[in-house]
Amino acid sequence: MPIFHIHIINQHSDCPDPEGHDLIDLEVARRVAIAGVREFLAHEIVKKGMLDLRGRVNIEDDEGVILASFPFDDAINVVGRAAV
């Protein structure tokens, strides 16, 4: 099974993933990454009352080739945001 490295990059603290994940394909790796981003964003909302979308995810293969890259806000849909 191929190894995918899901690197989290944001301005405060990059979080490289040297261990990687054994996953079937890139689509599954993308789903794993999205689930992870949603979860830690949700925990940050609960803990800090803040949704910080200034970050992105790079999914790389074991050779370091970037296979996919998306910002945090691609992982969520925001509806009903109050007009400013």
Place this chain on the structure above:
Amino acid sequence: MEDVTLQRLLTKLKSRSHFEPDDEAALMALPFTLKELDPSGYLVRQGERAEFTCVLLSGFAYRQKIVGDGGRQIVALQVPGDAVDLQNSLLKIADHSVQALSAITMARIPRKALLEIAATHPRIAHAFWLDTLVDGSIAWEWIANIGRRDALMRLAHLLCEIALRLEVVGFHEGEAHKLPMTQEQMGDALGLTTVHVHRMIKQLERSGLIVRDKRTIAILDEHRLREVADFQRAYLHLNLLDD
């Protein structure tokens, strides 16, 4: 083979119970067969009728339940010296599975022999009873951990618990502070995604509390890690011989 006696089980039980020499001799004379398993091998399968109780002699194992959508929850970790399915000696049918976390060696003690030694040696029966009570206490702490602590505390708490439990069964400090778990396994134990677990590991690393080398985590600053974790050792009931 490194450890082919039930010494670790005896060490663990004696940490909470007083044994006379004949109790020790009887426990060490229990019949058993040795079995080795690779990582992920099953010690116990859910639904099986228990004919043996498995005592972990080396390596780590975990209890798990699979929920409807295929998600896995690791509900307990087992360390050397643990009788991983002592409850099945009376419950008969395994209500969850136990799998090897690392390569393991286990002693399989016939259920009948365990019931006999418990009937003839009240102090051993008492120690078995205590052991299952402490397993329950640990399970309640895990519920509180997953239900009410944030992700960083959950991870720190798990690391503190395992380190202390390993010390109790005779691991030296350097060995006791190493836990060979993948991010996926930690996530399944903590109710977190692997990505989130990894983020928390990095946070503890940046704080100088742990260091990760491939799939092994070593604790660098146990005192501060316990503070982060809100770790109170009372639920492990390590001082029952003090009274």
